[in-house]
Amino acid sequence: MRFKDNGRRAALASLAATMFMAGGHAQAQASSDKPLRVIVPLSAGSTVDVVARAMSAQMAKVMGHPIVIENLAGAGGMTGTVQVVNAPKDGLTIGMVSSNHVINPSIYRKVPFDSLNDITPITVIGTVPLVLVGSSVVPARSLKELIALLKSKPGTLNIGSAGNGSVLHLAAELLMSEGGVDVKHIPYKGTGPLAADLLGGQVELGFLSVTAAAPHIKAGKLRAFGVSTRQRSAILPDVPTLAESGLPNYVFDAWIAVIGPAGLPRPVVQKYYADVKTVLSMKDVQDAMANQGIAIIASPPEQAAPFFKAEFDKHAVLVKKSGATAD
CATH class of the missing domain: 3.40.190.150 (Bordetella uptake gene, domain 1)
Structure with a gap:
C-alpha cells in the first residue's frame, strides 16, 4: 500500500504500531510499506x-x-x-x-x-538428507563390506568434509562412533573441492547432499553406501538408509x-x-x-x-x- 499524504502515512504508522503492541500483527503488517x-x-x-x-x-x-x-x-x-x-x-x-x-x-x-x-x-x-559415498578406489560395494574394510585398516582410509565442525564432518564423526571405526578426517574449504577430490580418488569417502551426489552416483562415478536420514530419499529411492544397512542407530539430519x-x-x-x-x-x-x-x-x-x-x-x-x- 502506498500513501501520497505524509501526514496520513505518519498517522497510520502510529496506529499500526499501537495495534502491533496489542497483538494485531496482521493489521500492522498490512499497513506498513x-x-x-x-x-x-x-x-x-x-x-x-x-x-x-x-x-x-x-x-x-x-x-x-x-x-x-x-x-x-x-x-x-x-x-x-x-x-x-x-x-x-x-x-x-x-x-x-x-x-x-x-x-x-x-x-x-x-x-x-x-x-x-x-x-x-x-x-x-x-x-536435507546426506549420503555416504565412496570414490572408485574403494573396493567395498556395500556398507557391511565398508565397515569390515575400515576395521581391518584403522586410520588408513580418508573421509573428507566441507570443513572442521561442518555438518558433513559431524556426519562422519557419527559414522565412526556408530560403526566403531577409525577414519582419517580431511577438512576441505567447501563441498565443491570435496566433491572434486572424491571423483578424482584423492579422498576415499565423504558425505554429500543427495542432490550433489545423485548425478555422480547414477553415472557410476561414486558409490553410495547409505542415506543419513531415517527414511530413504526420493532423489535416491534405491539407496538404503545407513540404519537399514547395518548401523541401526544412525540418523543424521541437516x-x-x-x-x-x-x-x-x-x-x-x-x-x-x-x-x-x-x-x-x-x-x-x-x-x-x-x-x-x-x-x-x-x-x-x-x-x-x-x-x-x-x-x-x-x-x-x-x-x-x-x-x-x-x-
Missing part, C-alpha cells in the same frame, strides 16, 4: 538461499507484503544471524538458518549471541529453519508459522523443495524450540568427540 527482511546468513546459491528464494514470491503474495532477501555470509553463518538477533521485535526481520546455527557454539571460542536464548524459533522447514529475534510476540510468531505452512503446501514450492532433496517438516513453533535444544546437545557431543575447532 516497509519490506520484510529475510536474512540468509549463507552465500547465494547455497541450499538455504535456494529455499529462501523459492519461497519468497509466494510468501509475498500470502502476506501481502514485499520481501527482500539479504545474503550476509561469514563466520559459519554468525555474521548474518547477529543481524537477526539484534533486529527490532517488530516482525520485519527474520532469518533462515541451517544446522550450523547450533553447531557454531561448540566449534568457535566466541559466538556473539546465545544460539538458543537470543532467538525465537518459528518453524523447522525441513531436513536442516533449515526460520527464526526471529528473542521476544518476538506470540501473535507474530503464529502468523509467520501459518504463512510459511501455507506456502509449503503449494505445489510449485513443494517441487522446488523436492529438487533440493528436502523433506518438508513445517514444525509448529512449540516443537521448533525443543528441536533446537536437542540438536544443540547432539552436535555438542559430536564436536567434543571430534575435537573440531574453527578458530
